[in-house]
Amino acid sequence: MPLATYQTSVPVVVDETKCIADKGCTVCVDVCPLDVLRISDMRGKAYMAYDECWYCMPCEADCPTGAVTVNIPYLLR
Amino acid sequence: MAMDEIVDGLSEVSCDVLVIGGGTAGPMAALKAKLKNPKANVVLLEKANVKRSGAISMGMDGLNNAVIPGYATPEQYTKEITIANDGIVDQKAVYKYAQNCFEIVEELDSFGIRFLKNENGDYAVKKVHHIGTYVLPMPNGDTVKKALYRQLRRARILISNRYMATRLLKSADGRIAGAISVNTRTAELLVIKAKAVILCMGAAGRLGLPTSGYMFGTYENAANSGDGYAMAYHAGAALANLECFQINPLIKDYNGPACAYVAGPFGAYTANNEGSRFIECDYWSGQMMLEFYNELLSGKGPVFLQLKHLHPNTIQEIESTLHKVERPTRGLFQQGRGVDYRSESIEMHISEIGFCSGHSASGVFVDDNARTTVPGLYAAGDMASVPHNYMLGAFTNGSVAGIDAMEFAESHDFADFDAGEIAIERERVLAPTKREDGIPPNQIEYKTRRLVNDYLQPPKVTRKYELGMRRLAEVREDMQERMIARNAHELLRALEVQSIMDCADMAAHASLYREESRWGLYHLRTDFPEKDNENWFCHTLLRKRNGVMTSEKRAVEPYVVPIADDEKDLYDKQRIRASA
Amino acid sequence: MSSPFESYDDLEDAEERLQAADPAERRVAIIALGHSGDPAAVGHLANMVSDPDAGVRQQVAMALGEFDGPEAAAALVKLLVDPESNVATAAADSMAEAKDPACADVILPLVKHGHAFVRMGALRALKELRRKDTLKPALEALQDPDAAVRVQAIGVIGFLKLEESIPALTALINDPDGHVRRAAVSALAFSQMKTAAETITRALRDEDWMVREMAAETLGLNSNGALAADQLIACLNDAFWQVRLKAIRSLGKMKIEHAVRSIGGCITHEQANLRKEAAAALGEIAAGEGEAYLALVANDPDPDVRKNARWALQQIIAKNASAGS
Numbered sequence: 015m016p017l018a019t020y021q022t023s024v025p026v027v028v029d030e031t032k033c034i035a036d037k038g039c040t041v042c043v044d045v046c047p048l049d050v051l052r053i054s055d056m057r058g059k060a061y062m063a064y065d066e067c068w069y070c071m072p073c074e075a076d077c078p079t080g081a082v083t084v085n086i087p088y089l090l091r
Numbered sequence: 092m093a094m095d096e097i098v099d100g101l102s103e104v105s106c107d108v109l110v111i112g113g114g115t116a117g118p119m120a121a122l123k124a125k126l127k128n129p130k131a132n133v134v135l136l137e138k139a140n141v142k143r144s145g146a147i148s149m150g151m152d153g154l155n156n157a158v159i160p161g162y163a164t165p166e167q168y169t170k171e172i173t174i175a176n177d178g179i180v181d182q183k184a185v186y187k188y189a190q191n192c193f194e195i196v197e198e199l200d201s202f203g204i205r206f207l208k209n210e211n212g213d214y215a216v217k218k219v220h221h222i223g224t225y226v227l228p229m230p231n232g233d234t235v236k237k238a239l240y241r242q243l244r245r246a247r248i249l250i251s252n253r254y255m256a257t258r259l260l261k262s263a264d265g266r267i268a269g270a271i272s273v274n275t276r277t278a279e280l281l282v283i284k285a286k287a288v289i290l291c292m293g294a295a296g297r298l299g300l301p302t303s304g305y306m307f308g309t310y311e312n313a314a315n316s317g318d319g320y321a322m323a324y325h326a327g328a329a330l331a332n333l334e335c336f337q338i339n340p341l342i343k344d345y346n347g348p349a350c351a352y353v354a355g356p357f358g359a360y361t362a363n364n365e366g367s368r369f370i371e372c373d374y375w376s377g378q379m380m381l382e383f384y385n386e387l388l389s390g391k392g393p394v395f396l397q398l399k400h401l402h403p404n405t406i407q408e409i410e411s412t413l414h415k416v417e418r419p420t421r422g423l424f425q426q427g428r429g430v431d432y433r434s435e436s437i438e439m440h441i442s443e444i445g446f447c448s449g450h451s452a453s454g455v456f457v458d459d460n461a462r463t464t465v466p467g468l469y470a471a472g473d474m475a476s477v478p479h480n481y482m483l484g485a486f487t488n489g490s491v492a493g494i495d496a497m498e499f500a501e502s503h504d505f506a507d508f509d510a511g512e513i514a515i516e517r518e519r520v521l522a523p524t525k526r527e528d529g530i531p532p533n534q535i536e537y538k539t540r541r542l543v544n545d546y547l548q549p550p551k552v553t554r555k556y557e558l559g560m561r562r563l564a565e566v567r568e569d570m571q572e573r574m575i576a577r578n579a580h581e582l583l584r585a586l587e588v589q590s591i592m593d594c595a596d597m598a599a600h601a602s603l604y605r606e607e608s609r610w611g612l613y614h615l616r617t618d619f620p621e622k623d624n625e626n627w628f629c630h631t632l633l634r635k636r637n638g639v640m641t642s643e644k645r646a647v648e649p650y651v652v653p654i655a656d657d658e659k660d661l662y663d664k665q666r667i668r669a670s671a
Numbered sequence: 672m673s674s675p676f677e678s679y680d681d682l683e684d685a686e687e688r689l690q691a692a693d694p695a696e697r698r699v700a701i702i703a704l705g706h707s708g709d710p711a712a713v714g715h716l717a718n719m720v721s722d723p724d725a726g727v728r729q730q731v732a733m734a735l736g737e738f739d740g741p742e743a744a745a746a747l748v749k750l751l752v753d754p755e756s757n758v759a760t761a762a763a764d765s766m767a768e769a770k771d772p773a774c775a776d777v778i779l780p781l782v783k784h785g786h787a788f789v790r791m792g793a794l795r796a797l798k799e800l801r802r803k804d805t806l807k808p809a810l811e812a813l814q815d816p817d818a819a820v821r822v823q824a825i826g827v828i829g830f831l832k833l834e835e836s837i838p839a840l841t842a843l844i845n846d847p848d849g850h851v852r853r854a855a856v857s858a859l860a861f862s863q864m865k866t867a868a869e870t871i872t873r874a875l876r877d878e879d880w881m882v883r884e885m886a887a888e889t890l891g892l893n894s895n896g897a898l899a900a901d902q903l904i905a906c907l908n909d910a911f912w913q914v915r916l917k918a919i920r921s922l923g924k925m926k927i928e929h930a931v932r933s934i935g936g937c938i939t940h941e942q943a944n945l946r947k948e949a950a951a952a953l954g955e956i957a958a959g960e961g962e963a964y965l966a967l968v969a970n971d972p973d974p975d976v977r978k979n980a981r982w983a984l985q986q987i988i989a990k991n992a993s994a995g996s
Contacts, residue, residue, distance in 0.1 A: 034698065034699065037695035037698075039698070041702060044140050044142060044143075045140060045142050046140075046143075047143060047145070047312055047313075047314045048307065048313060049139060049253065049276075049583070052094060063094065063580075064580060066307045066313070066584075067307055068148075068307050068308075068309070068312060068314075069308075069420045070149050071149050072142075072143040072149055075149070075419070076142075076143070078702060078730055084423075085423070086420060086423055086424050086427055087303075087305050089303045089304055089305040089308070090303035090308050090344045090345060090346075090424075091427050102675070104675065142706075201770060203770060208830075209858075209860055210830075210854050210858035210860075211829040211832060211857065211859075211860045211861035212798075212801070212831075212832065212861070213861075237737070240708075241737050243708075244706065244707060244708020244709075245708045249676045250677040251675045251677070252677065254675065274675075358913070358944045365972075367943075368943060368973045369974060371978065402880075402911075402913065405913075
């Protein structure tokens with residue numbers, strides 16, 4: 015059975031100019047209870063890899079450089 | 092290496108006490124066990140990362156049930172919980188909590204967790220309920236997890252993040268022997284042999300589907316997929332009163348509570364469309380939820396959180412807590428909707444169903460020492476059966492569990508288990524990764540939870556339950572035979588949906604067993620609409636016997652705090668309708 | 672497979688990582704030190720308080736909050752006076768986490784600092800340390816030109832609960848700032864002395880409703896509060912229902928029988944919270960005279976009001992029964 019990709023707009027947005035994941039920071043990835051953030055191999059920056067967000071905020075609150083913004087997922091906005 | 096690529100691997104470690112779940116009860120249990128015997132090895136296993144895991148990820152805005160000298164007594168609290176829970180309470184554990192919890196508040200304060208204090212340094216306890224005074228706000232509650240983590244590091248607890256426990260190991264004579272877990276980023280297995288195991292794995296909060304349709308927009312932390320309930324079940328432990336569901340009043344579409352406990356002391360209240368209060372019942376309970384539900388459906392609905400009668404200074408004070416702690420995106424949500432508390436009331440609704448003794452009474456059966464029915468296995472927090480426990484109960488009973496489990500570990504050696512079990516579990520866990528083609532976990536999950544909403548959500552109708560169980564069995568077959576996981580993260584979700592399915596089955600089975608209505612909306616059976624004290628003034632215990640789900644009655648333990656006959660229906664008496 | 676456990680070797684190459692040329696790399700190293708829980712990390716962090724990068728210093732201030740004791744406090748003292756406000760704010764927050772009374776030694780000198788923010792941060796941190804020798808500097812800080820500093824100083828004094836500070840707190844009820852007056856009234860709750868009750872009674876006539884509200888509430892906690900019963904009764908005409916509500920609660924708590932008529936007068940107020948409180952207070956007092964007022968709300972549209980009225984009636988009946996027997 016073939017699988018299709020389902021498009022969603024993800025709630026967590028990372029400002030790559032502020033993100034210091036390429037310097038070894040993993041704070042946002044560590045604190046996510048749903049484990050949906052990853053650091054891109056290509057760009058060395060954090061991003062939301064899976065749209066499974068509880069919009070709980072530690073990624074934004076604990077980011078040392080203020081690079082992360084959590085938005086309310088569109089379905090409940 | 093590709094993202095979350097599956098790695099073949101299995102290793103084994105051993106420890107004296109294994110704590111599974113690093114949210115609220117778990118860190119406290121691990122800490123107390125380690126402090127009891129600093130030479131012992133204590134492992135804290137966590138599916139996410141203990142830094143921000145569990146129901147209190149972003150903190151909590153207050154204690155709802157603090158029994159603080161001068162404001163409430165343990166006897167008064169025990170009575171209150173007994174009445175709110177329609178009498179189905181083993182009081183010993185509740186009373187013990189009530190006696191110990193103030194000491195825990197003081198200890199948390201010493202950890203640097205800040206409670207609201209008056210300018211004279213006393214705790215600023217707030218009155219919300221009619222009879223007792225139990226609410227202690229935590230305006231800096233967002234630092235709870237940080238303070239706990241600090242304690243864990245100082246005590247040098249062995250912390251294992253991103254490992255999801257899947258099954259417990261037992262010896263032939265039924266004693267606990269350890270647990271099997273899987274790394275959520277590599278799918279490598281880790282077997283942990285332990286002399287005692289404490290389950291602190293939180294609520295089953297991903298059971299019902301939120302009305303928004305967003306699968307992770309649940310009231311509980313969406314990571315709390317009921318894994319602890321499922322593991323306890325498969326280990327043969329008894330689970331108590333699972334038909335006493337958790338349902339909570341929420342801001343419509345948003346998963347944050349309406350916060351009677353934060354805004355209440357300032358004068359805010361839940362009102363109907365006429366702007367009037369309508370909740371007759373005093374303490375948070377199924378009865379309260381039934382009144383809420385009825386009002387929503389009545390001509391006087393919908394229901395609102397009313398703040399606009401408050402002074403702007405007061406509203407500002409409320410906002411500073413509501414928008415910072417527990418659900419900090421609440422402010423963002425209201426802003427997006429263009430709702431200003433000063434001029435508009437906030438529409439409310441009820442949450443999806445779940446299991447959670449923290450708010451109701453559905454949990455793994457434990458006694459007043461947090462012991463389950465399996466020797467060496469303990470449970471604490473939202474998943475253990477001590478009713479209406481909230482966060483302070485998780486801390487207090489986590490502490491009890493940690494100390495008792497260490498004592499158990501000191502007097503027992505490792506139990507032997509059948510090594511073949513590991514091979515069987517490995518095959519079961521990895522099965523979705525071995526298939527080339529099939530159904531992804533998110534679709535299995537959506538369908539399961541949609542069926543939960545359609546068929547299991549109260550009011551409970553027997554025929555609907557029977558149909559729902561049939562449909563769930565079909566999905567279970569798909570889950571077992573056809574589910575695929577293409578990377579380790581997807582495998583995590585695939586394992587979670589198996590917990591969700593087990594919980595759905597247990598919810599259905601337990602609900603059909605109790606042939607009466609009790610606990611207001613939590614167990615409202617339309618074909619048995621009355622409370623039947625003659626036949627059902629008892630706990631129900633669900634467990635797996637010879638591979639089959641069974642339920643039985645268990646007598647309520649004699650009360651330690653006697654309740655006079657005229658107090659028993661205290662709440663009924665308070666429910667005085669205005670005469671027409 | 673690598674170890675499944677979090678490492679406790681965080682300090683291994685800390686020295687080297689803290690010297691990295693890139694400030695972002697230094698930041699990452701500091702975060703790790705903060706999380707380590709290892710007291711030996713404090714020394715490393717203290718060495719970073721003069722880092723040229725403000726972001727790094729801010730991170731140091733946050734990381735130091737994970738440790739208690741004079742060494743961490745001494746480093747935070749340096750960051751509290753940092754010219755960058757982000758750094759200073761982080762330092763103030765971290766300093767407020769301190770629990771070890773020994774921290775007071777390094778924090779105390781800042782109470783005289785030239786910047787109000789620093790004085791405020793220092794006093795805020797001293798509150799929880801509850802050390803007797805902080806009383807004198809805190810009393811002096813009550814003369815501070817900055818109101819926010821005075822509020823923090825009141826906290827230090829209030830937490831110490833020393834009767835000798837009553838005159839100083841009393842003087843504050845003439846303070847030009849409402850927050851200061853409110854805090855002073857709240858702090859006076861530690862005392863059961865008549866003088867404290869008298870001061871709080873005067874605050875019932877404050878121009879700021881939030882001060883009046885606090886005073887009405889606090890009187891209920893003072894064993895001499897009943898001396899102010901008439902003044903509390905006068906509050907039942909206050910323009911703010913919030914003030915009336917707290918006055919009613921205190922009158923009920925103190926069981927002031929001659930307040931029944933005035934409380935009863937509030938029982939039909941449009942604000943349901945006030946009706947509810949009035950009904951409850953009539954129950955606390957349990958005087959037979961209250962019955963007639965409670966009858967007025969027997970069919971109140973608000974269930975909480977009915978609930979409290981019903982309970983109050985029971986109290987009155989029970990009291991009469993025991994008086995009769």
